[in-house]
Amino acid sequence: MPRDDFNDLLAFIAVGRERSFTRAAARLGVSPSALSHKIRGLETRMGVRLLTRTTRSVVPTEAGERLMSTVEPQFEAIKAELEGLSEFRDTPAGTVRITAVDTVADLVIWPRIAPLLLQYPDIKIEIDTGYRLANIVEERYDIGVRSGEAIAKDMVSVRMTPDFRRVIVGAPAYFAEHPVPQTPHDLLQHNCITLRLATRGGLFAWPLVRKGQTERVQVKGQVTLNGSYQILQAALDGCGLAFTPEYLARPHVEAGRLRYVMEDWFPTSSGFHMYYPSRRQKTRAMQLVIDALRWRGGSA
Incomplete structure (x- = not known):
């Protein structure tokens, strides 16, 4: 041919x-x-x-x-x-493609990958950030990163972070004009910042949990966004209540820019895991990336 x-x-x-x-x-x-x-x-x-x-x-x-x-x-x-x-080379080489949400790419993946790139100049990393749940086999990613509950059972899963809480927060300016909610039902009377789901297209219902009791609240509000950073910023600007990972909100709560509400209803989410097909043959470059991203205890 x-x-x-x-x-x-x-x-x-x-x-x-x-x-x-x-x-x-x-x-x-x-x-x-x-x-x-x-x-x-x-x-x-x-x-x-x-x-x-x-x-x-x-x-x-x-x-x-x-x-x-x-x-x-x-x-x-x-x-x-x-x-x-490339396994026969003296130094590892090759491209490793990763798909992950932007917050994890910024706060977890990049800090752990940067030293690896400096150590191994022939390794290349491509990180695609998005909230859509990608099919890593069909879309030719080497590694996917999502919370543990979102990973298919036929994938090899490696933990990257500990479990974390999802929290409800609002800015002092918002609470100057609105009462503090006490129950899930109260949230229906509030201006909540809603999340548009990238995969299914609907609005995300807040999954709240207290003492084994689960409530999924379909909140409403003036603003609908599709990213965690944007939702956090809208809350900081006083535009409504946000439901967000605690690792994003905590620095702002400690600085007084945001306030937790309904803490007894905060759910715990499985930590982030990297995953890849069990049948996939790992190159040295991919194995080094996996080892660099692996959680070894302690904070994220």
Whole structure:
């Protein structure tokens, strides 16, 4: 097979995976028009249409789906073997892709990874921050990071942080105008800062717990956001009550900028864990990253 066919097959797989010429082109570092030209050339040589193009999406045809299902695993196997050769190098090398929420990336992952990068200059790290629960196998991440209860049972899970509380907080300016809530029902009368769920699209219901009693409160308010930092800032600005991880709120509570309310209803969440498929072969670079991120007791 000519070398161009291999390159064009890789281009086709990228488009089929991303369902977009624009996103695939960005990943491959080429222009969308050049990528489209490659795919058309491949289709011409093979004599079959591989992609159905519309104004809004790109979807593999039946032939395209078959080609992806048979060829993509072979390229992945080759890639894995090439990465495996790095084990014979004197120094670890390779790229490790991680998906995590932004707060954990900032407060946990980066402080532990930075010294590793300085020690091993041939290791590369890509950290993708977001609140959507990514499929790390389909999206080609090496490691996912989420709270323990959100991890599928078929994944290898390694703890990164201790368990933590989720707390309800408000600014002094807010309480100057509103009474302090005492019960979950009281929250329905308050201006609460709501969270839009990235995966399912609905609004997050606050899961409160007291002495084994659980209440899920569907709060309402003027502001809906989709990130923990933004929710915290809205609370600091006096725009409402926030339900947020204690590790974010605590410094502001200690400084008097925020105040805990309904402390006896604060739930405890499982700490953050990294996870990866049990069948995945770990490179030396990936093992070093796992060891650097592993929780070894104490605070997060």
